[in-house]
Amino acid sequence: MQARLTEPVAKAAHTDTPTAAVAAGGVLGEASNDRESRELFDRLQRRMPGANTRTATFYRPYPLAIDRGEGAYVWDADGNRFVDLLNNYTSLIHGHAAPAITEAIRREAERGTVFPAPTKLQAELAERICERVDSVEMVRFTNSGTEAGMHAVRCARAATGRSLVVKARSGYHGSWDGLPSSESETAGIPPANLEQILWVDYNSVGDLERVMAEHGDRVAAIVLEPVLGCAVIPATAEFFQAAARLARESSALFVVDEVVTLRLAHAGYQAELGVSADLTTFGKLIGGGLPIGAFGGRRDLMELYDPRRAGAIEHHGTFNGNGLAMAAGVASLDLLTADEIQRINGLGARLAASLRQSIAETGLTAQVTESGSLVQVHFVDSPPASGADIRPGAEELARFHRAAPAWGVYIAPRGERDRTTAMDEGLVADAA
Numbered sequence: 001m002q003a004r005l006t007e008p009v010a011k012a013a014h015t016d017t018p019t020a021a022v023a024a025g026g027v028l029g030e031a032s033n034d035r036e037s038r039e040l041f042d043r044l045q046r047r048m049p050g051a052n053t054r055t056a057t058f059y060r061p062y063p064l065a066i067d068r069g070e071g072a073y074v075w076d077a078d079g080n081r082f083v084d085l086l087n088n089y090t091s092l093i094h095g096h097a098a099p100a101i102t103e104a105i106r107r108e109a110e111r112g113t114v115f116p117a118p119t120k121l122q123a124e125l126a127e128r129i130c131e132r133v134d135s136v137e138m139v140r141f142t143n144s145g146t147e148a149g150m151h152a153v154r155c156a157r158a159a160t161g162r163s164l165v166v167k168a169r170s171g172y173h174g175s176w177d178g179l180p181s182s183e184s185e186t187a188g189i190p191p192a193n194l195e196q197i198l199w200v201d202y203n204s205v206g207d208l209e210r211v212m213a214e215h216g217d218r219v220a221a222i223v224l225e226p227v228l229g230c231a232v233i234p235a236t237a238e239f240f241q242a243a244a245r246l247a248r249e250s251s252a253l254f255v256v257d258e259v260v261t262l263r264l265a266h267a268g269y270q271a272e273l274g275v276s277a278d279l280t281t282f283g284k285l286i287g288g289g290l291p292i293g294a295f296g297g298r299r300d301l302m303e304l305y306d307p308r309r310a311g312a313i314e315h316h317g318t319f320n321g322n323g324l325a326m327a328a329g330v331a332s333l334d335l336l337t338a339d340e341i342q343r344i345n346g347l348g349a350r351l352a353a354s355l356r357q358s359i360a361e362t363g364l365t366a367q368v369t370e371s372g373s374l375v376q377v378h379f380v381d382s383p384p385a386s387g388a389d390i391r392p393g394a395e396e397l398a399r400f401h402r403a404a405p406a407w408g409v410y411i412a413p414r415g416e417r418d419r420t421t422a423m424d425e426g427l428v429a430d431a432a
Contacts (some may be wrong), residue, residue: 036077037065056089059398059413064405069096071422074410082410085417090260090374091284094335095422101288104331105324114322121326128333129286129294133258133268135276139296140305141321145259145283146174148293149223151315152279153178155295156221156253158304158313166211166222166252168202170387172229173257173281179223181230182387202228202386203235205242216250221279223255226269231390232369232376232416240273247278253301259283259293263418264345264372266338285336288328291319340421345372347419366396373419 041062044051052058065077072095074084087095094101108121126139142148153165165178173179177189178196186194198215200207202224212219222243227234247254256277261269263285270277279297286292296302305313319325352370355377359366367378378384379396401413411417 033078033080034064034076038062040065040077056413059401064410071095071097072420080405082405082408085409085411087418087420088289089284089412089416090263090418091287092289093263093285093420094288094332095420096289098288098331098335098422100335101328101331104288104327105290108323108327111323113324114319119321119323119326121323121330122321125286125326125329125333128330129282129296132266132333133262133270133280133296135256135268135270135278135298136280136296137299138302139282139294140302140315141325142293142295143291143317143319143325144174144293145257145281146176146293147317148259148281148283148295149173149179149257150176151313152255152281152295152297153221153223154313155279155297155301155304156255159301160220160252162218162220162252163196164198164215164219165196166198166200166208166215166219168224168228168387169199170228170230170390171202171223171225171257173223173225173259201388202233203239204386205239208239208242208246212246212250212252216246216252219247219250219252221253221255222247223257225257225259226261226273227264227371227374228387229260230387230414231378231384232371232374233384233386233390234369234371235273237273240270240275244275244277253278255279255281257281260374261371262286263336263341264374266336266341269371285332286329287325288330288332290325290328292325292329335421341372344419344421344423347423347425348373348375351375351417351419375417377415 041051050058051062057063066074067077068075069084072083073081074096075081084096087093122141129139130136140151142151157163167173167179170182172181177193180186180189183199198211198219200211224235224240224243226240244254254275254277256270256275258268258270258280259282262282265272268280270280277297279295279301282294283292286294303309305315348370352368352375355368355375359368365379365381367380367383369376369378369384377397377400378390380389384390397415398413400415401411404411
């Protein structure tokens with residue numbers, strides 16, 4: 001069964017046109033079994049630009065319209081079933097409609113969805129996060145990872161009295177003007193905002209040292225992901241430890257974005273890299289599939305938000321800490337034990353190994369990057385170490401992605417896929 005997931009890599013990459021890719025494995029827009037997706041796209045584009053409200057979910061000629069999900073599977077609007085290897089870009093760590101999570105949401109919905117007041121569930125989710133991640137002594141909730149990043153930077157600026165932020169090229173921290181993913185994706189961002197950002201290459205200690213030597217006394221924060229999310233490229237321990245050291249020596253703050261990587265280690269991936277962040281951002285899995293974000297860290301920094309304090313940082317949000325997200329988040333973290341993390345990390349390693357074997361057997365020019373339960377294919381000559389290394393091979397990747405649905409799998413357009421606790425050895429073997 002191994003060929004079901006890996007064979008589309010060879011077939012799709014070696015076809016020269018979308019029509020040829022249909023013969024190899026099927027292409028959206030050419031197949032006969034995606035009529036509802038096509039019709040919904042036509043309907044949406046009359047009222048929504050690009051028929052889309054989330055850029056990462058768009059691909060040509062139009063995306064599959066998903067109707068429902070259950071466990072490790074999704075069904076499109078035409079009733080076709082796929083093994084879901086995307087899981088809403090890693091946020092559904094327990095797959096779709098996990099019974100414990102849906103029951104927690106149901107119970108809370110019957111009690112009321114949101115109140116402008118403290119709740120017991122806020123305390124329970126905050127305690128669970130702080131108990132897991134050693135560097136987090138206090139935490140506040142937001143409605144997205146984007147908002148979490150915004151406030152981590154604001155906190156750093158308030159604490160240091162400085163404004164500059166160091167970040168990695170291609171590092172993704174949400175859709176805020178203050179932390180764009182790259183120097184080329186800045187449409188609509190005022191030049192003054194961009195002047196506050198200092199860019200470094202991911203995994204380049206030399207870049208970090210150069211930038212901090214020149215600007216360190218004006219840097220409020222170094223903001224990094226432990227795994228470069230756009231490409232599943234893990235940070236080296238040397239890179240992260242250098243960032244922590246340089247931030248400390250310059251009296252700046254080290255902000256670690258664990259929005260994705262909390263799934264990789266029970267105490268957060270920063271612990272695996274041997275560092276302790278000043279501030280950490282969270283999202284995705286801590287909401288059990290509902291919108292959420294959080295930021296937390298050292299008590300002295302987080303107390304800058306205490307409204308009893310003169311000159312406290314204000315932090316508002318109608319749905320901050322809402323009951324549904326808190327209930328789902330508590331259930332999600334309770335399900336995500338250290339043993340389950342280890343198990344799905346093993347499933348990721350197994351898939352990465354089978355992909356590498358298939359690539360070697362077919363003679364393709366492609367690489368596989370992995371970090372625990374996260375795996376990604378890149379059609380490049382050598383293993384990528386930073387965002388700059390993943391740009392070649394885009395055509396082959398697009399053909400691979402377009403062909404994948406005919407093989408019964410649903411993946412990200414950029415070639416990423418992840419494991420969830422809804423999967424077991426049998427399913428992964430069947431899907432791989």
